[in-house]
Amino acid sequence: MPQYFDNDETVIHENRTYSFTLLGKGFTLESDAGVFSKDGLDDGSRLLLETIVKTDLGTEILDLGCGIGPIGLVLASFDEKRHVTMADVSRRSLEKARQNAVALGVETQVSIIESDIYSNIEASFTTIVTNPPIRAGKKVTYAMYAGAIDHLNEGGRLVLVIRKQQGASSCKRYLETLFSKVEVVAQHKGYRILIATK
Numbered sequence: 001m002p003q004y005f006d007n008d009e010t011v012i013h014e015n016r017t018y019s020f021t022l023l024g025k026g027f028t029l030e031s032d033a034g035v036f037s038k039d040g041l042d043d044g045s046r047l048l049l050e051t052i053v054k055t056d057l058g059t060e061i062l063d064l065g066c067g068i069g070p071i072g073l074v075l076a077s078f079d080e081k082r083h084v085t086m087a088d089v090s091r092r093s094l095e096k097a098r099q100n101a102v103a104l105g106v107e108t109q110v111s112i113i114e115s116d117i118y119s120n121i122e123a124s125f126t127t128i129v130t131n132p133p134i135r136a137g138k139k140v141t142y143a144m145y146a147g148a149i150d151h152l153n154e155g156g157r158l159v160l161v162i163r164k165q166q167g168a169s170s171c172k173r174y175l176e177t178l179f180s181k182v183e184v185v186a187q188h189k190g191y192r193i194l195i196a197t198k
Contacts, residue, residue: 013092014038022049022074029068029100035093036067036133044161044191045070045131051186051193052159053078058126062087062151064117064144065130069097075129076106085123087115118147125151129159134166142174149178149198158196168192 014033019026020041031038037045053074059081063072066086076084088094094112101107115121117140128148132141148158158179162168164187172194175182179196186193 020046022046023053023078025077027070027074027077027104029070029073030096030103031068032092032096035090035096037070041070042131043189044163047186047188047191048129048131048159048161048193049074052129057082057129058153058156059083060123060125060127060153061085062121062123062125062128063130064128064148065089065133066097066112067093067131069093069100069112071129071131072110073097073100073104073106076101076109077104080109082109084110085121085125086110086112087121089114089116117143118151121151123151124153124156126153126156127159128152128156131161134162138167141171145171145175145196146178148196152198154198156198158194158198160194160196161191162194164190164192168194 016031017028018040019028061082061084063084063086066072066088072084072086076082086097097112101110113120132144162171172182175196181197183195184192185195
């Protein structure tokens, strides 16, 4: 069965929309079959956003594995000084992310690019955020974490969400081999928000 990161064009399009409220602000996103969390904002992304959306993330942010855009677009909408680069390997997701950026009026704050992890990313950032594609396996997700080091400014942070039963503890131990400081800053319903500082 194809996964949302497979770019399988045989998956039939099923255009749909979903809405959610985050910290009192409403959002509506265009979605499709064959993308991650196609029917609504997933619990992990919600916790991630609630934890960091009003914190100082700097002005250059990378949303790695952005999907249709909920994390990056919400971060942009809460602070007009933020510029968010949104990257994903899924062309179907990126098409929706572009539509959603325009619909939310943040298209001038975002750059949306197709990239297999960091393959098309050369810039450095103050913050990298990700809800990593756990089903893609550790080879992919750990490459996302390790590659963050070369794409963060000094003092920059990698922020990610991961479930306890999906290896949060081993993920934290791995991050501690790469970063000077790793903290669990929030947890809810088995999800944990980790912040790793370069």
